[in-house]
Amino acid sequence: DAGVIQSPRHEVTEMGQEVTLRCKPISGHDYLFWYRQTMMRGLELLIYFNNNVPIDDSGMPEDRFSAKMPNASFSTLKIQPSEPRDSAVYFCASKLGGVSYEQYFGPGTRLTVT
Amino acid sequence: DQQVKQNSPSLSVQEGRISILNCDYTNSMFDYFLWYKKYPAEGPTFLISISSIKDKNEDGRFTVFLNKSAKHLSLHIVPSQPGDSAVYFCAASLYNNNDMRFGAGTRLTVKP
Numbered sequence: 001d002a003g004v005i006q007s008p009r010h011e012v013t014e015m016g017q018e019v020t021l022r023c024k025p026i027s028g029h030d031y032l033f034w035y036r037q038t039m040m041r042g043l044e045l046l047i048y049f050n051n052n053v054p055i056d057d058s059g060m061p062e063d064r065f066s067a068k069m070p071n072a073s074f075s076t077l078k079i080q081p082s083e084p085r086d087s088a089v090y091f092c093a094s095k096l097g098g099v100s101y102e103q104y105f106g107p108g109t110r111l112t113v114t
Numbered sequence: 115d116q117q118v119k120q121n122s123p124s125l126s127v128q129e130g131r132i133s134i135l136n137c138d139y140t141n142s143m144f145d146y147f148l149w150y151k152k153y154p155a156e157g158p159t160f161l162i163s164i165s166s167i168k169d170k171n172e173d174g175r176f177t178v179f180l181n182k183s184a185k186h187l188s189l190h191i192v193p194s195q196p197g198d199s200a201v202y203f204c205a206a207s208l209y210n211n212n213d214m215r216f217g218a219g220t221r222l223t224v225k226p
Contacts, residue, residue, distance in 0.1 A: 042203070
Protein backbone atom coordinates (compact mmCIF):
# COMPACT_ATOMS: atom_id res chain seq x y z
CA ASP A 1 0.00 0.00 0.00
CA ALA A 2 1.18 3.52 -0.74
CA GLY A 3 0.31 4.79 2.70
CA VAL A 4 -1.67 7.92 3.43
CA ILE A 5 -1.41 10.38 0.55
CA GLN A 6 -1.76 14.11 0.98
CA SER A 7 -1.78 16.89 -1.57
CA PRO A 8 -0.44 19.42 -2.10
CA ARG A 9 2.78 19.00 -0.12
CA HIS A 10 3.26 22.76 0.01
CA GLU A 11 0.75 25.55 -0.38
CA VAL A 12 1.44 29.26 -0.35
CA THR A 13 -1.54 31.55 -0.55
CA GLU A 14 -2.56 35.08 0.26
CA MET A 15 -4.73 36.05 3.16
CA GLY A 16 -8.41 35.82 2.29
CA GLN A 17 -8.02 33.08 -0.28
CA GLU A 18 -9.66 29.68 -0.04
CA VAL A 19 -7.38 26.73 0.61
CA THR A 20 -8.27 23.07 0.10
CA LEU A 21 -6.11 20.26 1.43
CA ARG A 22 -6.64 16.70 0.25
CA CYS A 23 -6.13 13.29 1.76
CA LYS A 24 -6.39 9.70 0.59
CA PRO A 25 -6.36 7.26 3.54
CA ILE A 26 -4.98 3.74 3.50
CA SER A 27 -7.44 1.41 1.85
CA GLY A 28 -9.55 -0.49 4.36
CA HIS A 29 -9.01 1.95 7.20
CA ASP A 30 -12.23 2.99 8.93
CA TYR A 31 -11.02 6.17 10.58
CA LEU A 32 -9.57 9.37 9.19
CA PHE A 33 -8.06 12.19 11.23
CA TRP A 34 -6.97 15.73 10.44
CA TYR A 35 -4.25 17.28 12.62
CA ARG A 36 -2.48 20.62 12.66
CA GLN A 37 1.10 21.02 13.86
CA THR A 38 2.44 24.33 15.10
CA MET A 39 5.51 25.20 17.13
CA MET A 40 3.42 26.54 19.97
CA ARG A 41 0.79 23.82 20.29
CA GLY A 42 2.38 20.75 18.77
CA LEU A 43 0.01 18.26 17.13
CA GLU A 44 -3.65 19.16 17.56
CA LEU A 45 -6.56 17.00 16.46
CA LEU A 46 -8.96 19.03 14.34
CA ILE A 47 -11.59 16.49 13.32
CA TYR A 48 -12.01 12.80 12.73
CA PHE A 49 -14.31 10.60 10.68
CA ASN A 50 -15.52 7.05 11.14
CA ASN A 51 -16.84 5.34 8.02
CA ASN A 52 -16.99 8.73 6.29
CA VAL A 53 -19.11 10.29 9.05
CA PRO A 54 -17.68 13.18 11.09
CA ILE A 55 -17.56 12.08 14.72
CA ASP A 56 -15.80 14.86 16.58
CA ASP A 57 -15.04 18.30 15.17
CA SER A 58 -14.48 20.03 18.50
CA GLY A 59 -10.87 20.74 17.53
CA MET A 60 -11.80 22.77 14.46
CA PRO A 61 -10.64 26.26 15.41
CA GLU A 62 -13.29 28.35 13.70
CA ASP A 63 -16.12 28.32 11.22
CA ARG A 64 -13.58 29.17 8.57
CA PHE A 65 -12.48 25.53 8.74
CA SER A 66 -14.56 22.74 7.26
CA ALA A 67 -13.88 19.10 6.43
CA LYS A 68 -15.64 16.54 4.30
CA MET A 69 -15.26 12.88 3.51
CA PRO A 70 -17.50 12.10 0.50
CA ASN A 71 -16.25 8.52 0.26
CA ALA A 72 -13.93 6.04 1.96
CA SER A 73 -10.93 7.04 -0.14
CA PHE A 74 -11.00 10.82 -0.06
CA SER A 75 -11.24 13.70 2.39
CA THR A 76 -10.76 17.44 2.19
CA LEU A 77 -9.98 20.14 4.71
CA LYS A 78 -10.98 23.60 3.56
CA ILE A 79 -10.08 26.98 5.01
CA GLN A 80 -12.10 29.92 3.78
CA PRO A 81 -11.00 32.66 4.12
CA SER A 82 -7.44 31.84 5.11
CA GLU A 83 -5.46 33.95 7.58
CA PRO A 84 -1.72 34.16 8.36
CA ARG A 85 -2.26 32.42 11.71
CA ASP A 86 -3.46 29.35 9.81
CA SER A 87 0.11 28.79 8.64
CA ALA A 88 1.10 25.35 9.89
CA VAL A 89 1.68 21.79 8.77
CA TYR A 90 -1.56 19.86 8.34
CA PHE A 91 -1.46 16.09 8.68
CA CYS A 92 -3.98 13.50 7.71
CA ALA A 93 -3.93 10.09 9.40
CA SER A 94 -5.95 6.91 9.15
CA LYS A 95 -6.39 3.78 11.19
CA LEU A 96 -8.23 0.50 11.32
CA GLY A 97 -11.32 0.10 13.42
CA GLY A 98 -11.58 -2.17 16.41
CA VAL A 99 -9.10 -1.90 19.25
CA SER A 100 -6.22 -0.57 17.17
CA TYR A 101 -4.77 2.66 18.52
CA GLU A 102 -2.02 3.09 15.96
CA GLN A 103 -2.60 5.85 13.44
CA TYR A 104 -0.77 6.08 10.12
CA PHE A 105 0.16 9.58 9.09
CA GLY A 106 0.59 11.15 5.70
CA PRO A 107 3.60 13.36 4.88
CA GLY A 108 1.68 16.54 5.65
CA THR A 109 0.86 19.75 3.80
CA ARG A 110 2.88 22.80 4.74
CA LEU A 111 0.57 25.80 4.45
CA THR A 112 1.87 29.34 4.37
CA VAL A 113 -0.61 32.20 4.34
CA THR A 114 0.94 35.59 3.58
CA ASP B 115 -5.56 22.40 27.58
CA GLN B 116 -2.34 20.46 27.28
CA GLN B 117 -3.20 17.08 28.71
CA VAL B 118 0.07 15.61 27.47
CA LYS B 119 3.25 17.53 28.06
CA GLN B 120 6.79 17.10 26.86
CA ASN B 121 8.70 19.71 28.78
CA SER B 122 12.01 19.30 27.02
CA PRO B 123 11.87 20.74 23.51
CA SER B 124 15.27 19.30 22.67
CA LEU B 125 17.81 16.73 23.78
CA SER B 126 21.34 16.06 22.57
CA VAL B 127 23.26 12.87 23.31
CA GLN B 128 26.41 11.17 22.11
CA GLU B 129 26.23 8.14 19.87
CA GLY B 130 26.22 4.93 21.91
CA ARG B 131 24.85 6.56 25.03
CA ILE B 132 21.33 6.35 26.39
CA SER B 133 18.61 8.80 25.32
CA ILE B 134 15.77 9.38 27.76
CA LEU B 135 12.72 11.28 26.57
CA ASN B 136 10.09 12.22 29.10
CA CYS B 137 6.36 12.81 28.96
CA ASP B 138 3.80 13.82 31.60
CA TYR B 139 0.04 13.64 31.42
CA THR B 140 -2.77 15.05 33.50
CA ASN B 141 -5.75 12.82 32.72
CA SER B 142 -5.67 9.71 34.89
CA MET B 143 -8.24 8.10 32.61
CA PHE B 144 -5.75 7.68 29.78
CA ASP B 145 -5.20 3.99 29.31
CA TYR B 146 -2.95 3.68 26.28
CA PHE B 147 0.23 5.54 25.42
CA LEU B 148 2.25 5.71 22.24
CA TRP B 149 5.49 7.19 21.02
CA TYR B 150 5.81 8.47 17.47
CA LYS B 151 8.96 9.45 15.64
CA LYS B 152 9.05 12.17 13.01
CA TYR B 153 11.74 12.97 10.47
CA PRO B 154 11.77 16.32 8.62
CA ALA B 155 9.26 16.57 5.76
CA GLU B 156 7.62 13.30 6.78
CA GLY B 157 4.61 12.39 8.87
CA PRO B 158 4.98 10.87 12.33
CA THR B 159 5.48 7.11 12.39
CA PHE B 160 4.55 4.78 15.21
CA LEU B 161 7.46 3.63 17.34
CA ILE B 162 6.28 1.84 20.47
CA SER B 163 3.29 1.76 22.79
CA ILE B 164 2.25 0.67 26.25
CA SER B 165 -1.03 -0.15 27.90
CA SER B 166 -1.86 1.23 31.32
CA ILE B 167 -1.90 -2.29 32.76
CA LYS B 168 1.83 -2.56 32.19
CA ASP B 169 4.77 -0.55 33.47
CA LYS B 170 7.31 -1.48 30.81
CA ASN B 171 7.39 -2.45 27.18
CA GLU B 172 10.54 -3.22 25.25
CA ASP B 173 11.22 -3.45 21.53
CA GLY B 174 14.86 -3.82 20.58
CA ARG B 175 16.73 -0.67 21.51
CA PHE B 176 13.52 1.08 22.59
CA THR B 177 11.88 0.74 25.99
CA VAL B 178 8.91 2.67 27.30
CA PHE B 179 8.31 2.96 31.02
CA LEU B 180 5.01 3.99 32.58
CA ASN B 181 4.59 5.34 36.11
CA LYS B 182 0.86 5.71 36.61
CA SER B 183 1.06 7.17 40.09
CA ALA B 184 3.28 9.96 38.80
CA LYS B 185 1.40 10.21 35.50
CA HIS B 186 4.72 9.97 33.75
CA LEU B 187 6.17 7.93 30.95
CA SER B 188 9.57 7.83 29.39
CA LEU B 189 11.20 6.45 26.28
CA HIS B 190 14.69 5.00 26.58
CA ILE B 191 16.85 4.44 23.53
CA VAL B 192 19.95 2.32 24.12
CA PRO B 193 22.35 2.60 22.44
CA SER B 194 21.51 5.82 20.63
CA GLN B 195 22.42 6.05 16.95
CA PRO B 196 22.69 9.08 14.64
CA GLY B 197 19.71 7.73 12.68
CA ASP B 198 17.59 8.18 15.81
CA SER B 199 17.86 11.95 15.39
CA ALA B 200 14.25 13.06 14.95
CA VAL B 201 11.34 14.66 16.77
CA TYR B 202 9.63 12.28 19.20
CA PHE B 203 5.97 12.75 20.12
CA CYS B 204 4.30 11.22 23.11
CA ALA B 205 0.58 10.45 22.73
CA ALA B 206 -2.17 9.25 25.04
CA SER B 207 -5.64 7.87 24.48
CA LEU B 208 -8.67 6.92 26.50
CA TYR B 209 -9.93 3.35 26.24
CA ASN B 210 -11.54 2.70 22.86
CA ASN B 211 -11.42 6.40 22.12
CA ASN B 212 -10.07 7.89 18.96
CA ASP B 213 -9.28 11.28 20.42
CA MET B 214 -5.54 10.86 20.84
CA ARG B 215 -3.69 13.69 22.60
CA PHE B 216 -0.16 14.50 21.56
CA GLY B 217 2.62 16.29 23.33
CA ALA B 218 4.49 19.13 21.64
CA GLY B 219 7.45 16.87 20.79
CA THR B 220 11.11 16.60 21.75
CA ARG B 221 13.83 17.01 19.15
CA LEU B 222 16.53 14.40 19.72
CA THR B 223 19.98 14.90 18.22
CA VAL B 224 22.44 12.03 18.41
CA LYS B 225 25.98 13.18 17.72
CA PRO B 226 28.46 10.81 16.07
